[in-house]
Amino acid sequence: MVCHAERPVSGIFAAFRTDAPMDGGTWIAADARVDDRQTLAAALGVPHESALSDEELILHAYMKWDVRCVEHLIGDFAFAIWDGRARRLFCARDHFGIKPLYYAHRAPWLLAGRSVDALREHPAISDALDDVAVADFLLFGHKTDPAATTFRDIRRVPPAHTLTWSRDGGCRLHRYWEFPIDEPVYRKDADYAAELRQLLDLAVADRVRGERAGVFFSGGLDSTAVAATARRHAASSSIRGFCFLHESLLADEERRYATVAAAHLGIECRFYEMDSAGWSHAGRERTPEPLVPSIDASAQARCLDDAADHSRIALTGEGADNALLYEWASYVRYLLCGGRIGRLAVDCAEFVRHSRRVPLAAVLTYPRSRLANDGAQPVIPSWISPDLVDRLHLEERWRDVMRPAASPHQTRPAAYFSLQLPLWQDLFDSWDPSYTGVALDVRHPFLDLRVLRFLLSVPVIPWCREKYLLRYAFAADLPPQVRRRPKTPLPGSPEHAKIARDGLPPVMRSPRLGAYAESAYLRALPTSTSMQAEAALRLVTFSRWLAGLESMRVAAATD
Known part of the structure; x- marks a missing residue:
């Protein structure tokens, strides 16, 4: 029997007494999107174009490979499978924890689901707080323990983990995946560009599946590349950009670049100014857990409502900044320690050919005081x-x-480390319907495993400086203004500027x-x-x- 928990209704996947008689059937409850369905279906021996839902594919995978089914899955997923044959509950969460999965084991009750609020409705769950999690939020803005929640009785299944319960073994967490560390891959320039375009195309296609989609759009390299790729899978009217602005608080050029990029792609882009006077629902009191708020919750709500009216799917460019960090020092050290001076010379020559400048000149001539952390x-x-x-x-x-x-990664230590930071969980939470109240599934093509593994294998020089690989691979899709645009973070903290202007709530x-x-x-x-x-x-x-x-x-x- 397949029990599919509709998104995001009750949020409960499983709830039962561990001391009661057990159901003899096998069922699944899930919030899941399985990517590369064709490969999985072939391994399972079913037609990939069949009417099987993603949840049913996962259940078929479990029936074939048991708990090792997760080794054959890619995508965003959180699911619970009750195996009546083995009298076992098996739960799993995707590699980066994009889909939420929580559990509570308060004897004799075991609960699992995608929503903290849903678990809290059970009478066995108290509202006692986890003081360490609260302190982490007050100090850092996020929990540093990926398994913690703000509530003492409720735990989170960490990314890339499974949770198994049986009467004999109790509850056990198991990490099923570690981000692989690959050696740099060397190939022709055109091959790097072609592979990135192909992989991002697959990632977007898996996330859109021919449907309309919104794109959270800034006119930067990442979101424009995602929008251009999505545009190839649908008519221009099916893709729409949504852009947040901070124009009255900070020097913000997003409108200019987003307008140019949208016109170049032939898509509509809507703008939302996040700087209205006062604080509109700034505390977001009703979120399942405390979350750093938007400085203009009403503008954010309008944007999310408009995006959901356009489509149930929205895409972001998150992940590219992390994957293409310019870690030249680690890369040079790696080559020198391996005696690969010739390889370094070739990479530097490639840098000169592409950028028309001497590699590392700006860094090597920079005052040492500026290189130090002066914050x-x-x-x-x-x-x-x-x-x-x-x-x-x-x-x-x-x-x-x-x-x-x-970080164990020799050439990309900071990128590798940053992609596994616990603060990603708060970012994913901030888009989740249980926090926003909007039925919008936010998806992240650059966080596709296939894309990330490729990006972390490209030589740092010349491809990671100012994300040159994106500029090169998507040259035909990016208007000249965007292609030449330097990385431009906001010149200051919007929160600080808002408080300086309007005061603190x-x-x-x-x-x-x-x-x-x-x-x-x-x-x-x-x-x-x-x-x-x-x-x-x-x-x-x-x-x-x-x-x-x-x-x-x-x-x-x-x-």
Whole structure:
């Protein structure tokens, strides 16, 4: 029996008493998109063009390969399979954790699902908070433990993990995949470009499947390449861009570049200014867990509603910045240590041929003081409860989290490390319907395993400098202004600029807030630096979320 949990209705995949008689059937509940269906179907011996849903393909894979079925899957997925033959629950989450999957084991109950709120509705689950997870949010804006949630009773299945329960073995987590580390691959220039175009084409095709799609669009290289690729799979009217702006807060050129790129591709692009006066629902009190808010929640909501009206699918360019970091020093060290001076000379010659400049000249002649990290050293905000600081050893925790990254990748250590950071989970949460309230499935073609593995195998010189590989591979799809556009992050923190202009929203007091913040500091939180402003906004966000949680508890108690 196949039980498909419709997205994103109740969010519960499985809920049962572990001490009760077990169902003898086999069923699946899932939120899943399986990519490269043709290869999987061939391995299963079923026609890839058959009417089997993605959930049914996963169940067929499980019936053939048992728990090793995940080794044959790519895509975005979270699922639970009850195996009545083995009296076993088997759950799995995709490689990067794009789809959420939570569980709670409160004897005798075992719950699994895609929504924290859905699990919290069960009477066995308390609303006790995980103090470490709360402290992580207040300090860093995200949880550093990929298995943690804000609630003590609820855990998250980490990316690339399975969860198995049986009466004899209990609950067990298992990592089924590690990001592979490949040696650099050397080939002709045209071959690099052709393979990237082919792989991104496959990634977009798997995510769009001939449907209409929106693209979160900035007029930068990444989103324009995604939009151009999507455009090849549908009529221009089927692809629409959606662009966020911060024009009254910061020097923001997104409108100009997005307009040029959209005109070049022949698609419509709509703009949403994220800088209206005041704070519209800035606290996002009703999200399942506290999440760093948009500075203009009403504009964001309009954009998401418009995107969902256009299509149930939206694409982003997330992942390309990480995969194409210009780590020239690690790459040069790798070649020199291997005695591959000839290879380095060839790469430098390629750099000169493509860019008409001497490789590394700007870096080698840069003042050493500018190469050092001249940013302010992080400190524990003064308003955090001293008891919390001492009890959880937060100063030591901060030093541990902020330590230099350790990475086993010799040529791309920072890229490899950055693609596995826990903060990705908060990004994926911020797009998830359980947080936005909008039935929009946001998908990320550059985070396709096939695309990422290729991007991390290209030689750093010349292809990663200013993401040159994208400029070269998509030269025909990018207007000259975008192709020549340097990487241009916003010139400052939108949150800091917003607070400087409109002030900070007030902290909402509630009985449990005192365990995390000193009440004496709450009337005048420091916001003079961007770091202080962003930390203060996290406290405001948490206070409003916590006040909402308390009001729900009071309402439930009076029912």
